[in-house]
Amino acid sequence: MREKGQEGRRRDMTALEQMGARVKKASEMMSHMGTAERNRGLAAAAAAILEGREEISAANEEDVKAALEKGMKPGLVDRLHLDESRITSMARGLMDVADLEDPIGEVLSMKPRPNGLLIGEKRVPLGVVGIIYEARPNVTADAFGLCFKTGNGVILKGGSDALCSNKAIVACIKKGLERENLPADGVWLIEDTGRGAAMELMKMNRYVDVLIPRGGAGLIRSVVENSTVPVIETGTGNCHIFVDESADFDMALRIIENAKTQRIGVCNACESLVVHRAVAETFLPRLRGVLSQVEIRGDEEARRVVPEFMPAAEEDWGAEYLDYILSVKIVGSLDEAISHINRYNTKHSEAIITSDYANAQRFLEEIDAAAVYVNASTRFTDGFEFGFGAEIGISTQKLHARGPMGLKALTTTKYVIYGSGQIRL
């Protein structure tokens, strides 16, 4: 059998493939750069961003002006806008990443086999990481920082509304790397913001080792459906809190208020409450008082207790509102709560409020989600809150990385084997 993969297909390379080959080549150099060299690159990029803040600001103004002209929503314009302090914190973010412990090169275990082979598993860069994201220019510097720290090349495909900003940021980063004689080809922005370029990127298995989409459900679905490059799905969160019959009501209310209202537009916000029947009558009226600004949609039983609740429809159980809305479902047992949550959740973050030891343990065991909490807010599902010092996204899939992804999610391993002439018998 002849392997056709590598050299059998002879044709002219597209512009994107040429770019992919250059980033791949740079990533090979980066994969054996030391920690000090990579940190020097991050510092140089940070310095160049600070020096170039006027250019970045001017480019961003162009983007913002065009966005306003086309009637972009204020919330999105805000995420697009880079003021002085945001540019400074982009640079500071790179310095913070430089300060993190370097995961690359660690040998996770090394053991001799009976035949004397010494087999170790070494943490190494993935190679080239593709990031597809929306019009948030801060992601540009952020994603570069995490990838460069871990010795990975990065190909950035940002939203078209942020193109001028992204170009200016990447130009600064490249200038910083060049100044230090580090491979500036290790970061590349795709300037063609059309759908064709995105589709081509999703099929560039030869040059891209993993794709991470960051953005809304539509963007993520499109990448999952079209990509032949392996994808790490970062996802939506339909997060539940279960108020058990033994719950401390004060604690439950404090946690629910935090999880629902501290920040509504995020994936770890609580979208649905599951309440044990035994406490529905005493608990729900107090809930109403605490969440006065939230629209509560209850099932029939909840509405018998608090008639002001709006009626919940079937689609409410699966809804990620990202809004001041909360659904409430009454259940008769822990079993019923677990089965409801496992049916409707998006495998992100789920919490139980209880004082019962066995119920706490069962909830932790039987709920299928990236993060399962006892007596705490779902809002903690976050790389910084978990102590990783960084976050490239929150994985809601099960392969490679699950939950908040820090630097280690951007690494793989290889087996290194020290022999002394062994052959297989």
Next chain:
Amino acid sequence: MREKGQEGRRRDMTALEQMGARVKKASEMMSHMGTAERNRGLAAAAAAILEGREEISAANEEDVKAALEKGMKPGLVDRLHLDESRITSMARGLMDVADLEDPIGEVLSMKPRPNGLLIGEKRVPLGVVGIIYEARPNVTADAFGLCFKTGNGVILKGGSDALCSNKAIVACIKKGLERENLPADGVWLIEDTGRGAAMELMKMNRYVDVLIPRGGAGLIRSVVENSTVPVIETGTGNCHIFVDESADFDMALRIIENAKTQRIGVCNACESLVVHRAVAETFLPRLRGVLSQVEIRGDEEARRVVPEFMPAAEEDWGAEYLDYILSVKIVGSLDEAISHINRYNTKHSEAIITSDYANAQRFLEEIDAAAVYVNASTRFTDGFEFGFGAEIGISTQKLHARGPMGLKALTTTKYVIYGSGQIRL
């Protein structure tokens, strides 16, 4: 924003979806079965296979007869055929898996955060694993065993030529599980062997957590290209051995003979030799003597030393022969060797034969492959040889698992968080 994923799409479920839903449901039960229960299931399945060996044998005879009639190659018929001893070793394989250490439930690390949250990472089953494979009925029992051990449901899509055998084996396994009141729905064979069923399986993200294709390059490529379910690519091996200028020739010849000829049809066999120019003249004539039954295809320089070598063409450098053929490339330096190997290899297994410390370390560092060897045969890349006690395949991709995959590759983690009322500030 409303999440439409779970309940928004209302239509009749296809037969395959109904099957997927049943396996998913069984996998939820299995995910909190204890080690003893899962091992009991493996023992019961093994016993039922032994009891049912006549039925399995009769079914297999049907498959073999049909295969012979359609003119299947002898090598493939041999892989299809199940004699008494192969059926016994299928059963013994399940018992061996039962004896392995259980990876499920271990908490990999658990640390308190400054706010008192105690965060641990617990190893849990993936959920439902889909295996797409060719006409090798032993894979049926094998894949079931590894998945059941790790608490995963498994959907099997075997080659049509082994359908009768696979049905008989799965019927035995289910009988064994039922006898022990364990979820027999946790294993399912897709009896529709058409391409349509395979395509549908590759899109069943709702019920299947990961797909593992096992087979030739065409099968694997088709799964990678068509699947929206995450795939673990098991792959082809164009494995190299580099004979450095300081190599011990006797050791090099022993290792090359082993890696090339001990078993030719396997992915960890050596397909290409890279030889340092400084030793080409003395080494290559001896190589010719040792590999007398192998066709050697050399570059021009190698053929100047040994004119009997056949000429190697460009496509030889990327070829996985799986045959008594070996290519030989002469290089002037370690750098050139590394760059040649990284360009043409399939990221599987690569070896250097050297007595130079620095060259050994550089080769381990700079070669991009799942397994990199110093002074040992590439044939060791194997779950059993690595001490995992099992192997579901050898991953040549970088996400989730790389190299030989044992039980741990069939697991994921979830964060379990013990709180005492913490909210995010």
